Every structure is written in structure tokens, then in C-alpha cells.
Amino acid sequence: MRHYSIEEILKNNQAWAKQKQTQDRTYFEELADGQHPPYLYIGCSDSRLALTRFTGTEPGELFVHRNIANQVCLTDINFLSILDYAISHLEVKYIIVSGHYGCGGIKAALEGRTTGIIDNWVNPIRETYLQNQEEIDALPTQGERLNRLSELNVIMQVKNLYQTSIMRQALQQQKAPEVHGWVVDLRTGLIKDLHVSTKQWGLRSLSLAAY
Template structure:
């Protein structure tokens, strides 16, 4: 980087002004900067197993608040991925120790959409749950007081849900795009398609 842009690190050190908050999975194969093609300093990142946005997770809420209130990001993107080990563990019916407490959030999404998931072949369930989980977690972001207050205050903030495919490296839009409270239910129904 220094050879191509000698001032890169000096500019990077001077300020952090990302336009995006990426809420993604901890999976080591799913790096926000690599997948998005954005340089360091262009995307603020929060990662956990299963890209969960739980309303009682102080860590995730603090990241969201800092990104929205301090950094003034314009886009919050919840990104799930196919082949997610957390999603697979939520479906496998086995015990996973402490992880089960965290996976409760993903299992709740599976229970909510059980009819849809049960209608799919076994091999397709985890991929569909990864999509549904990204949508539901993006919806959770929209319901936070942080985002609600930002919208009420006129902050131009968009919340999206995407899914990343490890097999081809493509980010896919899940059709969940919300720019304010009025968009939430229509975007949610659109993103669920026949599930809505």
C-alpha cells in the first residue's frame, strides 16, 4: 500500500470516517474489507457467530451506537453467509455447550420460519435459514432505539440485509432495504417473498 500510495497510512491515522457499518459473522472466511473491496477506514465492522443483532447484546448495541451517533455512517448492512457453521449448529439438534445460549437467537428465527424451512430439502434449509437470519437481524437493527432516534432526527440511514456465497464470492441483496420506519414492513415482506 505504501508503494502505491505513500500517504495512505498518514491519512488513515488522521481520521476514521466510514460510510458503512458491516454486521457480519465471525467466520474467518468472511472478511468485510476483502468481500466488499473497501479499503481500511471505509467500513466499520462488528462480527459475531451468526451475525446476530440481539437487543440485549451490549457489545453490538455499543458498536451500532458508535457507528450511527459518532461516526455518522449512512449504511448498516447485516451480512449472512452460506455455509455458516453457526446456522448449521442451530439446525443440527445437537448440544454445543455455551454456544447454544448464543445460537438461541438463530434458533428463534428457525422456529419463526419453521413452515418455510420444513418444506425445503434438508440440504437447502441451512442456506435459507442463513438468508432469513440476515433479514431478521437487519429488522432487529431497525427496531433499536439507536436507529429509531437517528431516523426521527433526520439522519440519512439505510439498513440492508445481504448474503455472501463462499462458493462464488458473490454478495447477494436480500431485498431488505429500509430508509425509515415507513419502509420497514414493506421491505420485510418483500425480502421474505413467499414467506411474507
Template sequence: MHYHDYQDLISNNLLWVKEKLAEDESYFDKLSQGQKPPFLFIGCSDSRMPLNGFTKTGPGELFIHRNVANQVSLTDMNLLAVLEYAVEVLQVKHIVVCGHHRCGGVEAAYKGNATGAVGNWVNPIRELYLKNRQELDAIPTEQERLNRLSEYNVIAQVANICKTSALNRAMQSGSFPQVHGWVLEITTGRIKDLPLPLEEWRELGIVP
């Protein structure tokens, strides 16, 4: 469905409400009772990344934070507040950092042409590219290099999650959520569950 006018959003909301009430007349009464989502999703702000759609989840099932190129900045108070609330109050069971192929933020970092606030924001991805430049430049096509950089970025952000004080407190308590790194393959709609270097992270003391 494509939206061509602002009013379409309001009209479609009314249609959605009617559909939900037709399925279950107490749907919104139940929804208003509170939330206990098992998942925290940290994703990219890209308009093609509706996480509820790709995972077939509904309201109340995902606690979501999104920003350009799914960054986990240890100085981002917005993200840190979301993370702390998800872990300590909602007690989520899983934290997923979800990036995607054909990400504009990753491409801008790779090409080094991002400016202003966006340039500052994606600079960690630029540094990630430069750190792995020899390996990435050996990949045959630019799109494959960008896809791989997106995956590197996700893994780096999962590591950052594990370095936060909220996760450290949870780990010390012995009860903490599992962390995961996903990449959405835009051309197929499939989610790629990335292997994480957990043994290496254990040796570094990032995870117990």
C-alpha cells in the first residue's frame, strides 16, 4: 500500500481499528493493560525497515529503538535510556541489533561523503571500513563490499551493547538477555542471523 497524502494515514488508521475490533472487540482493552515485550530491537531508521512486518509481530511484542545505520553509541542518552528500561524494567529476554543491506548510512560512511551531523554519526562505520579495508577492498563488487560492511557494523554494535552499564549490571546479576545481530537482506526480505565472536568477546571480558 502506498500513501500519497497525509490524510491517508488517518483514514487507514480508522480502517485498522475496525479490522482489529472485528477480530476481537476487547483488543484495545487488552493492549491498554501494559506491555511485557520479550524483545528489544535496535534498528535502522530506513523507511524499508518495518520490523513488525518482517517478523510478523504486533503491538506489545517488540520494544524498538531506531536511528541512522543502527548505531549503538555509548554516549547516546536516548539509546542508553531505552536499553536500561528494556533490561531493568521490561526485563526483555533478547536484544537484537538489526541492520540491512543497501543501507544509505553505511554507503555514505564507506564512500566518505557524509557531511554535517550525519557525517559525525556514521563516522564509527567509516573507521570500521578503514580498519578492515584490505579485506573489504578484496571483495569483487562494491555492493558485496557494502553488504559485508553492514554486517561488520551490526557485529560492532552488538559488542557495544555488551559494553554498556545496563548490560554489565545485568551480567553481574547472572540474569541477562541474549544478544543477537541480524541483517535484513532487502533484495529477498530474509533475515540473516549473524554469527557472533562470543569466544573472542569472552577472552576480552566483554561477555561472561
């Protein structure tokens, strides 16, 4: 894969901006006027995940939080701040938690070869593996095991999302966004909807918030 130089990236930017202005003179005026994205996207930091290309969206449509292996960490003040802002101020209608096949963080958790901060970060994924070890180990190939753990990790992060006080409060106020769990297949470019049912978790979180 060819890598662009800094100078080439700047030239690409100029060409793109010129093309957009040619197509629509008001494009950048409207873009600079403020953001009203309907989606909060919680995904992996992997450089291969070019969101606007995979989803066909434009700048201003996705409010984004990314980290290694798309974790919803209940003690991460950065994530919680983004979630609060997305729900309370931007009033997003949808939250997408998205993983991907071939994820390095998932592989690190499954193989247990990491050390230091990264090991601490992927440890919750390792716990997910241990909770589902019989199902995962029964799969015939390492690739299938990694893919299944990627899916289970997304499901776990959706569950974690509903454990935040921010989502519980939104549920109480009947302002909670609709939540979806996805996995991107880098080999095909296609998004797999895991059809995660969040209704049960939402109701459970709402009942817990009453105490």
C-alpha cells in the first residue's frame, strides 16, 4: 500500500476542498455553522477503518470516539465526557458500537502476549473470552475464534454502555438513543449488524436506576 508524504496530503486536501466548493458553494459555510450529528460512533482506532468511506457519510454526520478494540470503559473520563456530550447536548438519535475482524486488540487479548498498559486495557476482552471459552475454543480455526471474540466483545461493550449513569438517566428521561452493535469485515468492506437486542439491558438499567 502506497503511503503519501505530508506534502502530498496537503495537496490532496486542497484538491478535495476545491472539488467540494465546485459541487456546492455553501458546503463549507454550512459545515462550519455547527454540528448536529445523528450518530455517535464508538469504534476501534485501527487505521484501516475509514469511517466515511465504509459508511458513505459526510463530515458532520458521525460524532466519533475511538480506542483500541472499541472498549466502553466505565472509568474512562474521556469516553464518559463524549457520551454525555453526545446525548445531552448533541441529542444523537443512534449510538453505534463497532468492532472489526482482524483486530489487533482482540488478538492480543486472546493470545495473552501483551504487557504493560496495553495488557491492562485488553484485560476485559480476555475476561469475555474466559466467560465464553467453551464456545470459542470449539471453533475449528484461529481466525474463526478471533472473529467470534470480536463479535462477543461488541456485545459486551453495548452491555457496558447501558451500565453508565449517563445512559440510565437518558432512559429515565426517555431520551436514550437507539443502540446498534456492528462488526466491519475488512476483507469485504461490509458491515455486519449483530442485531443486538438492547431492550432487555435498557429495562434492567432503568430498574437499577430507581434504587
